[in-house]
Structures are given as C-alpha cells and as structure tokens.
Amino acid sequence: MKIICPKCKNPYRTSDNSSRSIRKFGFFYRISDRKKVQRFYCKLCSLHFSVATLSFCYRQKKRQINHRVARQLVSGTSQRECARLMKINRKTVVRKFIFMAERAKLTLEKLNKKRPSIAQLEFDDLETFEHTKCKPISVTLAVESKSRWIVGYEVASMPAKGLIAKLSVKKYGKRHDGRSTARKKLFGRIQKYIASEADIKSDQNPHYVTDVQRFFPRSRHYRYKGRRGCVVGQGELKAGGSDPLFSLNHTCAMARYRISRLIRRTWNTTKKMEMLDLHFALMSLHHNLSLKETSLLRGRTATG
Structure with a gap:
C-alpha cells in the first residue's frame, strides 16, 4: 500500500530527503482482529493518520469476515444460510456482500486491463427472474473461448414470453425490454479488450448481428443454431456432440451453481435486479481468480 497523507496528499518517503515530511508515529492494536497497525504524522498539515485510514475497510467493523462472507456467497449459499453458518446477523451479511461486490467490479476492470487482447469471444444471454417468473431478467455474458475468462456482463429486464406472457402483462403491466441497451453497453465497455480481427461466436439471435458489426467491425462473427440442453447442465450444457459455445455454456452452468439466486x-x-448485478460481479471475480491460480499452477508444474 502506498502511504499518502489523506489531507495534503503528500507521499511518504520520496527520493528527495528534504521532502520527507511524513514520519512514523507509533502503532496501535485494532480491537476487531488484534492486528498491529502503524501510525503516521504529517509535518506539513499536522495530521495524524494510520494505515487503516487509507484502507477500503476504514471504520468498518468485523473486517476479518469480509472474504469469508464473499466465499460463502459464491459457493451456492444463500444470505440467510451464510448468516446461520457464520453466526452473524443477516444485515451484516448484506453489508459485507454489497461492499465486497462493489470492490469486485473495480478489480474485474483492473484484471481485464492486464490481460492481452482477446482473439476469441463468445457471448449470449442467460435468463432468470426476479420475485416471480412473470418478471424475467436477462444477463448478457461475454466469455473468452477456451480459457472461460469472464470479460464482462450486463443485467437487464425483459418481457415475459410463452404461456405466461399474457399473465405477466395482466398482473404487472408491460415490462421494459432493456436487452438491446445492455448489450450495447457491454460491447462498448469491453471493446478495448477485444482484438480488432477477433473471432466472435454466438447463437442465431437476429438482434446480435447489428451490434457486433457496430462495435467490432473487423471481427468475424460465427453464428450457431441453438441446441437442446442436457439434464445435468439444467439447460446450459448441451446434449450430444461437440458444442461450439461450450466455454460460454459451461460458464453459465457454473454461475447457476455458484449463485444461489440463479439455481x-x-x-x-x-x-432486486441490482443485487443480482452485484452477486454476478462477486462470482465473476472469484471465477477469474480461480482460473488465474490454475494457470499459474500449471505453469509451475510444467517448468518444474
């Protein structure tokens, strides 16, 4: 962590010895986790601060359970069950969940910037609902082929279809279809991470063609006919033969397993749709970090 004065933004220990205006000023033991925390004093603005002041968890109680709560929520555990297992209040779980999910969104962007340009991309919509099946939700998911790295996602509302379409309009009114807007927003955000002549795969949804040509004009768009899902994957994994969108469908199946609200x-x-967005961010970060650790382990095994 880079030590900077919160008030005057003066850095700690610059190359110029005469400008070292921040010095150590003892330490204290934090009550929550009994961790030793270093104090500092700024001579320019006479401010006393510590390492905890610069932390994301500043003034947060029970910070030691943040990662434990996040790990529970990406392992198919509900918020209530997480509170029972960890013997904490359900409101505490919600606060920790929102805090870790918002940080996960920032971390996902940083991880994408460090990766090389993606040459093969797969995308499609995962469908779920809020409160009732009469209020469906679409999650547009973009995944790198083979590595199954989640490049980005976007959550949007959609109207009900099929046998419950009339019932949905009767009970809750006409529902806004935000899938097109969400897809454009997702493509605009991940456009800088995709190679100019990338291979992009999707199903034969007619609405995908225009958006792909707009945001990825030099790419090659391959469209595949949708297939029946197998029982094991609950619709995501396809039955029989080789699946050209296996990386995407396998990631969607894992999302339904890890996110309890998608089961x-x-x-x-x-x-609430906003909470699904946060939960998906938490799962995406856990998924990508697991892939990163696996690749590093394979590299060490190969070199060893």
Whole structure:
C-alpha cells in the first residue's frame, strides 16, 4: 500500500530527503482482529493518520469476515444460510456482500486491463427472474473461448414470453425490454479488450448481428443454431456432440451453481435486479481468480 497523507496528499518517503515530511508515529492494536497497525504524522498539515485510514475497510467493523462472507456467497449459499453458518446477523451479511461486490467490479476492470487482447469471444444471454417468473431478467455474458475468462456482463429486464406472457402483462403491466441497451453497453465497455480481427461466436439471435458489426467491425462473427440442453447442465450444457459455445455454456452452468439466486426450481430468488448485478460481479471475480491460480499452477508444474 502506498502511504499518502489523506489531507495534503503528500507521499511518504520520496527520493528527495528534504521532502520527507511524513514520519512514523507509533502503532496501535485494532480491537476487531488484534492486528498491529502503524501510525503516521504529517509535518506539513499536522495530521495524524494510520494505515487503516487509507484502507477500503476504514471504520468498518468485523473486517476479518469480509472474504469469508464473499466465499460463502459464491459457493451456492444463500444470505440467510451464510448468516446461520457464520453466526452473524443477516444485515451484516448484506453489508459485507454489497461492499465486497462493489470492490469486485473495480478489480474485474483492473484484471481485464492486464490481460492481452482477446482473439476469441463468445457471448449470449442467460435468463432468470426476479420475485416471480412473470418478471424475467436477462444477463448478457461475454466469455473468452477456451480459457472461460469472464470479460464482462450486463443485467437487464425483459418481457415475459410463452404461456405466461399474457399473465405477466395482466398482473404487472408491460415490462421494459432493456436487452438491446445492455448489450450495447457491454460491447462498448469491453471493446478495448477485444482484438480488432477477433473471432466472435454466438447463437442465431437476429438482434446480435447489428451490434457486433457496430462495435467490432473487423471481427468475424460465427453464428450457431441453438441446441437442446442436457439434464445435468439444467439447460446450459448441451446434449450430444461437440458444442461450439461450450466455454460460454459451461460458464453459465457454473454461475447457476455458484449463485444461489440463479439455481433452478428453488425458492431462493432474486428480489432486486441490482443485487443480482452485484452477486454476478462477486462470482465473476472469484471465477477469474480461480482460473488465474490454475494457470499459474500449471505453469509451475510444467517448468518444474
């Protein structure tokens, strides 16, 4: 962590010895986790501060359980069950969940910047619902082929279709279709991470063609006919033969396993679309970091 005065933004220990205006000023033991925390004093503005002042968890209680709560919530555990297992209040779980998910969004962008340009991309919509099946939600997901790295996602509302379409309009009114806007927003955000002549794969949805040509004009767009899902993957993994969108479908199946509100045939559903967005950010970061650790382990094994 880079030590900077919160008030005058003066850095700690610059190359010029005469400008070393920040010095150490003892330490204290934090009550929550009994960790030794270094204090500092700035001579320019006479401010006393510590390493904890510069932390994301400043003034936060029970910071030692942040990562434990996040790990539970990306392992198919609901918020209530997480509170029971960890013996904490459910409101504490919600606060930790929101805090870690917002940080996960920032971390995902930093990880994408460090990776090389993506040459093969797969994208499609994962469908779920909030509160009732009459209020469906679409999650547009973009995944790198083979590595299954989640490049980005976007959550949007969509109107009900099929047999419950009329019932949905009758009970809740006409529902806004934000899939096109969400797709454009996602493509605009990840455009800088995709190679100019990348291979982009999707199903034969007619709305995808225009957006791909607009944001990735030099790319090659391959479209595949949708196939019936197998029982094991609950619709995401396809039955029989080689699946050209396997990386995407496998990632969607893992998302339904890891995010409790996405599991099919359960009473644990999404109550707010914003919370699904945060939960997906937390799962995406855990998923990408797991892939990163696996690749590093394979590299060490190969060199060893």
